[in-house]
């Protein structure tokens with residue numbers, strides 16, 4: 001792909017995710033006979049948050065479409081921490097379960113760290129446990145967080161070899177910002193990890209070949225900050241009021257002021273239809289990887305390099 005000045009190529013995350021899903025499906029077919037069963041992802045959803053319900057439904061649908069087994073465990077928001085920990089322990093002990101995802105956020109009376117740390121690191125398809133984070137930092141084999149994996153994959157599609165490129169990551173969350181910094185470092189990028197206390201963020205962005213916006217603040221990254229031709233990856237998914245859609249209307253926007261940024265960027269991901277679908281694609285990739293690794297089998301050819 002070649003950038004056109006003044007008109008960014010819009011990265012189609014849905015199409016990219018569909019391509020990765022098809023590789024996963026082929027990989028499942030390659031692995032299944034040696035495994036003697038389908039790879040299996042278990043999703044645990046606590047409470048009734050409507051956005052979470054949508055994501056979980058999408059995950060289940062795409063897991064099954066790729067030929068994998070899906071287990072969905074739903075519990076009332078009043079569940080006690082010990083019971084939730086018990087559910088995770090049972091999934092750890094179940095040899096037919098390859099991946100465990102506990103949907104965040106959890107209700108306030110539950111310590112998310114305690115629950116996450118219960119997950120067997122070899123089944124940690126979110127890459128959220130301290131063990132997975134340590135493996136990433138050390139460059140050791142392990143499961144990597146899905147959203148940052150999607151960011152790196154799309155940046156490689158857009159820009160090719162990433163070695164030496166400068167990256168500004170905005171946001172230092174455990175699930176996205178911090179692992180994104182280390183995954184781009186693994187690609188030999190020069191990484192700046194910025195956050196709410198960073199001074200002169202526009203000046204840092206102006207030098208970045210790749211901007212990863214993951215602060216959770218609607219449209220905070222302005223078009224004028226973006227270097228001509230840069231690759232802008234918008235991780236934010238913010239539901240905001242949209243009075244133009246009538247009373248009570250809402251819409252989804254990212255962390256990037258899209259229209260402005262698209263006039264300067266070489267490549268940009270939209271919201272929705274950008275990074276979001278890639279997150280689920282890499283969740284499926286991780287489930288397949290976990291299934292192979294746990295069985296002591298080689299990674300299926302179809303997902304090599306993912």
Ligand SMILES: Nc1nc(=O)c2c([nH]1)NC[C@@H]1CN(c3ccc(C(=O)N[C@@H](CCC(=O)O)C(=O)O)cc3)C=[N+]21
Nearest residue numbers: 055101102103104105126272273274275276277279280
């Ligand atoms: N343990 C855990 N792991 C997660 O990975 C995790 C989580 N908890 N809690 C919630 C967030 C959110 N998340 C999304 C995944 C896909 C889309 C996605 O595919 N969005 C579509 C549709 C958006 C829409 O229309 O609502 C898009 O951006 O095009 C969005 C959000 C994963 N999360």
